[in-house]
Amino acid sequence: MDNRSEHGEDGADQRRSAALIGLIIILALAIAGVVLVRELRERSRIEDCLMSGRTNCAPIETPLRR
Secondary structure, three states, X not given: OHHHHHHHHHHHHXXXXXXXXXXXXXXXXXXXXXXXXXXXXXHHHHHHHHHOOOOOOOOOOOOXXX
């Protein structure tokens, strides 16, 4: 009887670990998706600006000379 209860707990621990790993993978994919969408949005904004004929779409910051 003890073997069954220990085996059942091991199975529960394995399922819990698998669920946690799955959650971590889903969170990592979600974070990567948000970063990708932000980057694509910024590039799209710059491209739209350039396509409208403007030349100051992505200003370059230069250090102040002293």
